[in-house]
Amino acid sequence: MAVLARRQRFPFSDLPDWFEDFPARFSMPGMADLHSMRIEEYTDGGRYVVRAELPGVEVQDLDVTVEDGILTIKAERTEREVDKHRSEIRYGSLTRALALPKSADESDVRAEYTDGMLTVSVGMGEERTEPRHIEIKRAE
Template identity: 60%
Template sequence: MATLSRRQRFPFPEIPEWVEAFPARFAMPTMGDLYAVRIEDYMEGDRYVMRAELPGVSPEDIDVAISEGVLTVKAERTEHEAEKNRSEIRYGAMSRSVTLPPGTDEDDVRADYTDGMLTVTVGLGREKAEAKHIEVTHHA
């Protein structure tokens, strides 16, 4: 007995490519027209540490600023001019802001960029203020 086999053509040949590229297209959340910089932060001794993933960014294209208790990192990755078959790399402006913990000394900030990782440390120079209790008065 002969077995019949039928080859079905897949009507959307580009779908496997879309599925393969899915994680790269959505890996970095956007904030308006900016891409969010991926970070980690932690306390190390008497310093607050924030590390940011910025591979492929020139140090001249990184801006680190502190204002009113908020640390902001901005960067821009420029696209290389070449005819490409595929590109899953995000280009353009990126930004991320984090609120610094209480007691940070905004005058004691260091930033280092090595191997695509930006490390910003902020000193915890000021002692945390004790809670102030305020007397409540009552007028009858």
């Protein structure tokens, strides 16, 4: 009777794990780090609300603008001059731009910053549901 040797079907068993860990192998940001400014957005009491996690950022290093239906949040996190053993904190400029809902009132925007959390709220008007008729004139 012959003894059968057990073989793996896939000769490169570590290959799937290698691809899964690919960003970390080359010190590249993982998928979770693509948006370094994590946010949540929701509506509350007739207002569109965006909350952004910005720990370690000073209020004077924040800039919030609204233009042409886009809410833009900019922040600057300054690196401290200390001898580090390891650092996983991202320093430098952070920017996030979000499209506002169609009914957003760009003249009614409020922002507050508390304990590393920026909260921006935008008033919501009534969204137009009926199309507006545009008169077409014949060019002469």
